[in-house]
Amino acid sequence: MAGEPAKTGNHGGIARAPAAGERIADRLFRGGTRVLTWLVVLLSAYIVWEIGGSALPAIREYGLGFLIGTEWDPNAGKFGVLPQIWGTVYSSFLALLMAGTVGLVIAIFLTQGFLPAKLETAFRSIVELLAAVPSVVYGLWGIHVVIPLLRPAADWLHAELGWVPFFGTTLSGPGMFPAALVLAIMVLPTVAAISQDALRAVPHKMREAVYGMGATRWQAILKVIVPAASSSIFGAMVLGLGRALGETMALAMLVGNSNQITLSLFSPANTLAASLALNFPEAGVVEAGALMYAALVLLAITLIVNVIGASIVARSTRRLEGQA
Amino acid sequence: MAIAENLVTTAFAKDAVLDCRLDRLHYGSFQAVRDSHIPVHKGRITGFIGPSGCGKSSVLRCFNRTNDLIPGFSFDGQVLFEGSDIYAADIDPVAIRRFIGMVFQQPNPFAMSIFDNVAFGLKINRYKGDVAARVEEALRQAALWDEVKDKLKRSGLSLSGGQQQRLCIARAIATSPTVLLMDEPCSALDPIATQRIEELMLELKERYTIALVTHNMQQARRVADNTAFMGVDIAGGRRTGYLVEFGSTDQVFEDPREALTREYLRGKFS
Amino acid sequence: MSVAPGPSAFDRAAITRSWRRRHTLTSSLLTVFTWLVALLACVPLFSVLYMLVVKGGARLSLAVFTELPPVAFEPGGGFGNAIVGTGVMVGIAALLAVPAGILIAVYLAEFGRASRIARIARFCIKTLTGMPSILAGVFAYAAVVLVTGGYSAPAGGVALALLMLPTVVLTAEESLRMVPQPMREAAYGIGCTPTQAVLRVVLPTAAPGALTGIMLAVARASGETAPLLFTALFSDYWINQLGTIELMEPTASLAVLIYNYSGMPFENQIELAWAASLVLVILVMLANGAGRLLGRNRTGH
Numbered sequence: 001m002a003g004e005p006a007k008t009g010n011h012g013g014i015a016r017a018p019a020a021g022e023r024i025a026d027r028l029f030r031g032g033t034r035v036l037t038w039l040v041v042l043l044s045a046y047i048v049w050e051i052g053g054s055a056l057p058a059i060r061e062y063g064l065g066f067l068i069g070t071e072w073d074p075n076a077g078k079f080g081v082l083p084q085i086w087g088t089v090y091s092s093f094l095a096l097l098m099a100g101t102v103g104l105v106i107a108i109f110l111t112q113g114f115l116p117a118k119l120e121t122a123f124r125s126i127v128e129l130l131a132a133v134p135s136v137v138y139g140l141w142g143i144h145v146v147i148p149l150l151r152p153a154a155d156w157l158h159a160e161l162g163w164v165p166f167f168g169t170t171l172s173g174p175g176m177f178p179a180a181l182v183l184a185i186m187v188l189p190t191v192a193a194i195s196q197d198a199l200r201a202v203p204h205k206m207r208e209a210v211y212g213m214g215a216t217r218w219q220a221i222l223k224v225i226v227p228a229a230s231s232s233i234f235g236a237m238v239l240g241l242g243r244a245l246g247e248t249m250a251l252a253m254l255v256g257n258s259n260q261i262t263l264s265l266f267s268p269a270n271t272l273a274a275s276l277a278l279n280f281p282e283a284g285v286v287e288a289g290a291l292m293y294a295a296l297v298l299l300a301i302t303l304i305v306n307v308i309g310a311s312i313v314a315r316s317t318r319r320l321e322g323q324a
Numbered sequence: 325m326a327i328a329e330n331l332v333t334t335a336f337a338k339d340a341v342l343d344c345r346l347d348r349l350h351y352g353s354f355q356a357v358r359d360s361h362i363p364v365h366k367g368r369i370t371g372f373i374g375p376s377g378c379g380k381s382s383v384l385r386c387f388n389r390t391n392d393l394i395p396g397f398s399f400d401g402q403v404l405f406e407g408s409d410i411y412a413a414d415i416d417p418v419a420i421r422r423f424i425g426m427v428f429q430q431p432n433p434f435a436m437s438i439f440d441n442v443a444f445g446l447k448i449n450r451y452k453g454d455v456a457a458r459v460e461e462a463l464r465q466a467a468l469w470d471e472v473k474d475k476l477k478r479s480g481l482s483l484s485g486g487q488q489q490r491l492c493i494a495r496a497i498a499t500s501p502t503v504l505l506m507d508e509p510c511s512a513l514d515p516i517a518t519q520r521i522e523e524l525m526l527e528l529k530e531r532y533t534i535a536l537v538t539h540n541m542q543q544a545r546r547v548a549d550n551t552a553f554m555g556v557d558i559a560g561g562r563r564t565g566y567l568v569e570f571g572s573t574d575q576v577f578e579d580p581r582e583a584l585t586r587e588y589l590r591g592k593f594s
Numbered sequence: 595m596s597v598a599p600g601p602s603a604f605d606r607a608a609i610t611r612s613w614r615r616r617h618t619l620t621s622s623l624l625t626v627f628t629w630l631v632a633l634l635a636c637v638p639l640f641s642v643l644y645m646l647v648v649k650g651g652a653r654l655s656l657a658v659f660t661e662l663p664p665v666a667f668e669p670g671g672g673f674g675n676a677i678v679g680t681g682v683m684v685g686i687a688a689l690l691a692v693p694a695g696i697l698i699a700v701y702l703a704e705f706g707r708a709s710r711i712a713r714i715a716r717f718c719i720k721t722l723t724g725m726p727s728i729l730a731g732v733f734a735y736a737a738v739v740l741v742t743g744g745y746s747a748p749a750g751g752v753a754l755a756l757l758m759l760p761t762v763v764l765t766a767e768e769s770l771r772m773v774p775q776p777m778r779e780a781a782y783g784i785g786c787t788p789t790q791a792v793l794r795v796v797l798p799t800a801a802p803g804a805l806t807g808i809m810l811a812v813a814r815a816s817g818e819t820a821p822l823l824f825t826a827l828f829s830d831y832w833i834n835q836l837g838t839i840e841l842m843e844p845t846a847s848l849a850v851l852i853y854n855y856s857g858m859p860f861e862n863q864i865e866l867a868w869a870a871s872l873v874l875v876i877l878v879m880l881a882n883g884a885g886r887l888l889g890r891n892r893t894g895h
Contacts, residue, residue, distance in 0.1 A: 018787055026787040033701035036694055037715045040759070044718035047756075050736045051729065105631040114628065117395070123632070130639050132882045134817025136849045137871045140856045141642050144649075144864070185638045205432035209492070212390050213445050213499075214422030216621045223444070228435040239724075246726025248820035253856060273728045273820070280735070280824045295732045299725070306724030406604035416611040416618070423609065448617075502604075 051299060055292035066293055072259050072275075074283070079290035081297060083259040087176070087269040088301070091251060092244035094180035094265075095187055099244075100237050102184075103191030104226075107233075110192075111199040112221055124196075131189035139253030142182040147171070147254070150178055154266045171266035174256035179269075182250045191240040194313060198232030199225060201317060231316035238309030246302045248273040272298040341366045341533050342387055342424070342503055343404040349382055352396035356382050360567035362552045364503065364535050369525060371548030371573065372537040375588070378554040379565025380537045381429075381507050387535060388424035388505060389417040406502075422449060425501035429508045431488030433480030433495070438472050441480040441491055445499040458498060465531075466494035467524055486517025493524065497532065504528065506536045510543065522547055541589070544573065551576040553585045650872030653865040658873075663830050663851065669862055673870050675832045679747065679846040680874075682833060683826060684815050686751025687758050692808055695762030696797075699804070702763070703770035704792055716767075723760040730756040731821035739825055747833070747845040750826030754818060758811035765810070769803025770796060802888045809885030813878045819849035828854060848874045 018026075058066070062079055069080015106127060110120055154171035161167045171177070202225050210220040226233070256268020257278050272294050280291050340363030349357040357379035364370045364387070372380040385391045386403055389410060402409040410420050422445075433441050442459040451458065459476075463469040468490040472483070480491055489509060496504060506525070510518040525534060525547050538544050544551055553576055555568040569582045580586045613619060657672050664671030698715065706712040734753035739745055773796050781791035797804075827844040828851065834840065848870050855867035 022787055026789040029789040030705050033697045033705055036697045037701045037711055040698055041715050041718050047733050050733055054736045102631055102635055105628055106635055109628050109632045126636055132878055133642055134874060136819040136852045137875060140852055140867055140871055141645060143856055205430050209432040211393055212421055212426040214418055215448050216418050216617045218621045218624045219448050224434050242724050248728040273726055276728050277820055277823055295729055299729055302724060302726055408606050414610045419609040
């Protein structure tokens with residue numbers, strides 16, 4: 001290259017050190033991402049602080065008696081959430097009982113060679129689509145399809161087997177069972193997906209070994225493959241439980257907003273999330289405070305369940321992969 | 325030569341407990357093995373050797389229909405077990421695998437205790453006798469008993485690689501299958517563990533019929549009574565394996581009939 | 595069990611298929627049971643879709659997109675304002691959650707991968723994923739509605755953003771991690787600053803994956819109801835009144851409209867709820883499908 005070297009380069013080439021602007025932009029960008037990451041941590045703390053702070057007056061007022069009180073009467077200033085806690089736990093376990101069974105069977109169905117690969121993918125999409133339907137639409141469907149469909153069967157069960165606590169009442173409209181059934185449908189994709197991952201993580205050589213022994217497909221599945229994946233599957237159930245505990249709309253629309261503690265599947269009940277959704281918009285200052293306390297209780301329960309579920313899944317996946 | 329070979333094979337086939345008459349083996353549209361007629365004799369060890377890609381493992385996996393688990397697998401020919409074709413429509417592959425056990429390349433214990441691993445086959449066969457005694461016997465035969473007798477409740481996965489493989493052998497022989505298939509059982513093991521397994525095979529020969537695939541020719545020389553040498557055609561980047569020659573191990577190693585076998589043994593290719 | 599059977603004592607019946615063998619029978623029964631359960635699991639989805647098409651499709655017309663919600667006994671009407679409201683609030687949420695989410699993902703996957711703050715942030719975000727959506731509403735109520743003094747579209751947007759953020763961060767981080775290391779090394783090797791390497795090489799490569807996450811988050815947010823109940827509330831009017839856009843007023847959304855109308859005793863409102871559900875599900879599925887399509891192209895690559 002003739003003449004004097006280009007101003008920006010050494011050795012007459014194009015290369016040059018990064019300009020001051022580039023260095024500053026680099027610092028700013030990297031700093032910016034770091035600050036945002038800090039912010040998301042602060043935001044999480046702020047959420048807890050904000051909900052906790054709003055609940056504080058109610059916590060001072062009602063103390064731990066709030067958790068075991070059974071009455072919710074804004075006019076009398078009495079607030080207790082035991083029926084809501086009971087309803088939350090009962091509906092979630094019912095839902096998990098249904099979704100867990102069906103989800104595990106579907107996971108087996110989709111991972112153990114019952115279908116050709118293409119049909120497997122198609123079927124998997126159908127199950128995943130269940131998760132894409134908004135919960136308010138499930139609520140609408142529950143009110144206008146599920147409840148009318150269940151009612152004759154429920155009333156027959158009550159008439160014939162009314163002495164069994166589960167069938168102690170008729171299904172007059174909204175109630176625990178339709179709510180739990182719809183909840184189960186909503187939790188199903190979560191449970192099915194994580195269980196599928198768990199079953200797929202079982203090393204192929206272990207499958208070969210068990211079939212090589214002359215086990216039938218179901219002996220292989222039930223005695224070796226599912227047990228090997230069992231802790232991840234258990235984690236899937238716990239995560240499904242976490243989802244069910246916090247689900248709001250389907251329950252608000254189907255469970256009946258009635259604060260009572262009963263085993264009856266057809267009786268109306270209430271849950272923490274549903275009672276927030278149903279009562280918050282019209283709550284006065286005092287009741288809003290009590291609802292904030294209820295929100296804090298819900299936050300604590302779901303937080304604990306989710307952290308436990310996630311750590312079970314993470315640990316058991318690591319273990320299976322470690323041995324593979 | 326082909327005729328001579330067939331005569332030899334037929335003569336051998338007379339008292340074979342397992343007689344493989346493989347014509348073609350496909351995975352999807354890919355032909356993996358062709359024309360391999362190999363008998364496996366009662367109470368002897370039959371070794372399968374050959375260069376990698378010659379399909380020796382594929383052939384072995386036909387013997388108890390483990391290949392059925394692979395999508396796209398198809399098989400032309402017959403495998404006669406005690407005179408019955410195991411690929412016949414009325415044969416239950418699950419039952420076949422109970423009579424013909426298998427030990428795989430990688431040790432693959434189940435995620436359960438050592439005891440339960442060995443007892444597994446007894447359970448699925450609804451064994452009515454003394455399970456604990458049978459488990460102990462199998463572990464003794466697999467030369468593992470002394471090392472694990474105090475920790476039978478520990479997970480099978482907690483053992484070392486060589487121990488895991490012996491556990492898998494114990495698991496396979498606990499039900500005293502008629503034939504034991506071993507697919508490169510030492511390939512994942514160190515030399516000391518390998519030597520133990522080889523000694524074990526020689527002991528097991530007293531009670532079981534063994535078919536052994538190995539990439540280690542010295543191993544075949546040391547333990548096999550009969551040897552099948554397989555070769556491979558490479559056409560258009562696709563490898564199709566076939567039987568080159570079959571005979572007693574001494575004959576195959578010392579006086580091979582085929583030039584290809586001779587070249588292979590001399591180490592021209594591996 | 596006897597030791598290996600003697601020569602020629604072998605009974606062929608031992609290896610033939612037989613229905614009398616217990617394992618064959620149990621196996622078949624279990625397989626039939628599995629098929630039944632799998633087919634049963636399809637029933638709800640098809641029932642929902644059937645109802646949406648039949649009930650919602652019957653009511654679908656141009657009017658539902660252009661008219662305002664009817665009052666109690668009024669016939670006709672629509673939910674044009676709710677479609678606009680949902681769009682505005684999801685838009686606000688995306689505006690808040692997407693840029694922040696991507697930048698956080700960049701920090702987690704690139705600059706601060708193993709740092710302590712990254713680990714803590716990852717834990718917080720995973721925890722946020724599991725937070726019940728109603729609590730996002732409670733938070734936005736306390737932090738926005740009470741502060742600004744009223745129900746509004748931004749309050750709803752903040753609540754939705756809180757639900758979108760974890761999905762955006764986690765999928766973007768995942769796709770950034772899938773960018774092969776040699777590509778990063780090539781960028782540094784040519785003299786890029788870390789920022790240039792990320793913005794010009796790594797992020798564009800990871801873009802389809804991150805977009806999948808964004809679309810899935812948008813799909814989820816569009817269908818959310820609980821967080822809007824006491825942040826945006828509902829409105830029977832258009833968001834732009836007398837030529838000005840009234841962001842700081844209660845705002846309608848499809849989801850809340852469905853909720854409000856679902857329990858009403860009036861046939862007209864229930865029909866509208868079904869029609870709104872159909873529109874909402876179509877919107878959600880479109881966003882979902884777009885996300886999946888992007889995801890598939892990435893994996894097919």
